[in-house]
Amino acid sequence: MTSPRTRWVLPALLLTVALTTTGTAGAADGQAAPARSPLTGAADETADGVSAAPATTVQSAAFAAEDFCSRLPAGARTAAPDAVTACVSVDSGTGTATRTKTAAPAPATADLAADDPAGDGIGTEFEPDADDPEPPAPSCALTNQGNWTWSRTGGMCLNGVEVTYTLYDANGKTIGTGLVQVDSTLATSYKSLDLNETITARLVRVTGDVKSLVVKMQVDCGAGCKTVTKQPWYGSTAMTPGTERTGKTKYSGDAFAAGTTRSSFRTSYKMYVTMPGAVPVDPSASWSSPATGEIRCDKEQPRLRGCVIPTDDIPVLSYSSAHEKYGIVVPIYEEIMKRRGTDILHAVNQTKANANRASTCTPFTSLYPGQTGKDSCDEFPPASTEEGGQDGDLCAELTPQVVNGLWSAPATWPTRPTSGNETCLRLHITQRANSSAGGVLGSLRKYQRLVDGDPFRIEFTA
Structure with missing residues (x-):
């Protein structure tokens, strides 16, 4: 017609x-x-x-600071006989974060066993146009010290968090310190439920009776997610000033609750900072990704499962x-x-x-x-x-x-x-x-x- x-x-x-x-x-x-x-x-x-x-648009949230103190284990007193208490403070490095204090629990051996990483009729409105290029690989810049930064598809970064280890004698006098700086970058994917993260810890300086430190880490994630690789690095090699440890962790966003097709969760971090020879106790520093930057994973698209960080x-x-x-x-x-x-x-x-x-x-x-x-x-x-x-x-x-x-x-x-x-x-x-x-x-x-x-x-x- x-x-x-x-x-x-x-x-x-x-x-x-x-x-x-x-x-x-x-x-x-x-x-x-x-x-x-x-x-x-x-x-x-x-x-x-x-x-x-x-x-x-990049989103940002300030890092929340925390203090933790415990009696120094006997195994660490050989190098610092006058030390009685060890405190660890985790801060943004900018001096503006709100601080909280955590009481020392009874010493307990931390579970730091290594994990074996696991292997790993639609309408056109649900499939990309053939002319459209693939998006760039997710990345976030380590900028804005002491802050979390993230975007919907660009992943999440934490830049320059400072963990300070301090030794005190019986009179409460500081007899040694160590400063550890931590960065992390976590990548999401539109076509995978796997989330890969790189974490770096640098021992910036030591003073007094602190000559070196052992730094270990463990990560976890909330409901709807499972941790595949919990530790970015293994072993108990002491770090001296100027050295760093870098490693990978991995999460999987496929732990959907029964009858659901998506989940939202945050990641969490525990750092164990000790003098050489000491047995790690309950984590001396811990933090979590911001509540405003929850990761969302879903299996709602016809072909691909993936994750983003929803924003405004x-x-x-x-x-x-x-x-x-x-x-x-x-x-x-x-x-x-x-x-x-x-x-x-x-x-x-x-x-x-x-x-x-x-x-x-x-x-x-x-x-x-x-x-x-x-x-x-x-x-x-x-x-x-x-x-x-x-x-x-x-x-x-x-x-x-x-x-x-x-x-x-x-x-x-x-x-x-x-x-x-x-x-x-x-x-x-x-x-x-x-x-x-x-x-x-x-x-x-x-x-x-x-x-x-x-x-x-x-x-x-x-």
Whole structure:
């Protein structure tokens, strides 16, 4: 059936727009619509015209300090016969953290046994667009001393925490100190439930009766996670000033509670600082990752399981009107979001997405029956969002096209004119354009680990 020339009632800018490139495109061609001003700001463009992911905002939280004291074990008094008490204080190194004091428990041998590390019919809105590159490997910079820093997909770092070991004699006089500085970097992955961490401890300096120190560590994580490698290093070799110990720990976020598909947890750390010859007792320093930086792992995507650290920095879905495959639909998408009065959508799972798609696109009459890929139903807002799934009879049914260098979106059927107030769409576009537009959302969903209920922002660029 030939599409009528009746134009959809839209602002003048969207009714007829001159192309910035030569040629003519219709619904069957799936070519880009002309460049226009963005609704919420432009993303950077890569060399091939694909919108690059926006910069991730780094979150930060101050490190909480702690003090711990205990009587010095007899085995350590050979090197420091006057020492009676050993105290360990853990601080941010900035002198601004709030301090708490922990009473000394009865001495007990710590369990520091080594662990053997363990080995280790979907819609396009749930799969990445083939044009979208893999995101960069997660990384976080060891900056902002004494603070935790993290981002949604960039992992979590702790920089420059200072652990001070102090010896006191029977009169409470300081007779020796040692300063240990600790850094850690933890990487999450959008395609794995394994979380790998590197921890480094440096003995910066000693004074008085403290000539060297033995530093051991153990890590753990909360419910929903299991610790695969608990200790970053093994052995009891004493550290002297200027030396450091570096090692790897590993967690797995696959300890989901029965009947659940995601978990959120924090990591925790115990440091054992002793004089050479002393048996480690209850940890002399301990800390946990911040409550505002909980790691979330899930198994809600069709193919991949993975982890992120959710933040207030909402992921951004960027559509470019210059995109060669799906660009023809962008002006209509943008107009609908303006009518809705928001740039925020919310993800749903695949079961809900299937129901939403059926609600909007069933039944659907093809313009080119029997010609595979020439026509398809593109619903907007997307079926894989809470805002999708509106009754198709209430949506504007349009056929975007470019004729003689002019873009328009006429009503598909003369018997179904549009009012100009609809807030949802049924578009007739090629399967190629439809799959590409859905794949852009699929990329965001996959790489940002969007799960049921997660918000994301949609923006439109030239």
